[in-house]
Amino acid sequence: MSGGRFVTLEGIEGAGKSTIAKFALAWLTRRGIPGRLTREPGGTPLAERVRQIVLERGAETLSPVAETLLMFAARELHLKNVIRPALERGEWVICDRFTDATRAYQGSGRGVDAQLIETLAAAVHPDLAPDCTLLLDLPVPLGLGRARAREAGAADRFEAETVAFFERVRAGYLELARRDPQRFQVLDAAAPLAAVEERVERALEALA
C-alpha cells in the first residue's frame, strides 16, 4: 500500500498520547514516510482558539452540548485546513485525539446523546474515518497521577473532573474498541514506555 494514512491516538489524561505521537512521527521519519503530527481540539490557528475556550476554567458554564458543538467546529476547521490536504498529498497524519474523544468524553463522560454526536460526525466527516486508532488504556488513578505529576500550572476544565468521570470515559473508549476491533488497537499504557512503543511500531508496520 502507498499513500496517506490517518492514525489517531486516544485515551484518558496521562495515557501517553503526546509521547507516543512523537515516537510515531520519529518512526515515520526513519522510514522516509512523509508524516505530520497534529492534535484536537486544535491543529489550526482558529481551532487552537476553540481549544482555549473548551479547556479554560472561566466564570461562564459551558454546557455539554455547547462543548460538543465546539469540538466539532474545531474539527471541521482542522479537517478542511490540515488533515484532508495532508492525506491528499499522501502524508500520514498522526492525530492526538479525534471524534472518538467526543464519543468518550462528551458522550460517555457527560451524557450527551450519542445520536447527536453521530449526526455531527456524519456532517463533518461523512467519508473519513481513521485507518487505525491506538487506544492507550490504563487505570484512571495511574493516568491522572502521571498527568498531575507533569503539570506545573492549574488543572484545565477536564483535568479538574472527578475520578468517576474518567472511569466513564475509559469505559466508553473500551466499548468503542470492542465494537470496532478492525480499526482499534488497545494497548496497555501502564506497561513500560519501551513496551508500548514496540506495540505501536508493530501497528504502524502493519499499516505501511
Ligand code: T5A
Ligand atoms: N477532549 C478532546 C474532549 O473532551 N473531546 C474531544 O472531542 C477532544 C478532541 C485536551 C482535553 O480535551 C478533551 C480531552 C482532554 O481533556 P489533550 O491535550 O489531549 O486534550 O489532553 P490530555 O489528555 O490532558 O493530554 P495529556 O498530555 O495529559 O496526556 P497524554 O498526552 O496522554 O500523556 P503524555 O504523553 O503527556 O504523558 C504523560 C506523562 O506520562 C509519561 C510521560 O513522560 C509524561 O510525563 N509517560 C509514561 N510514563 C511511564 N510509562 C509509560 N508508558 C508512559 N507514557 C507516558
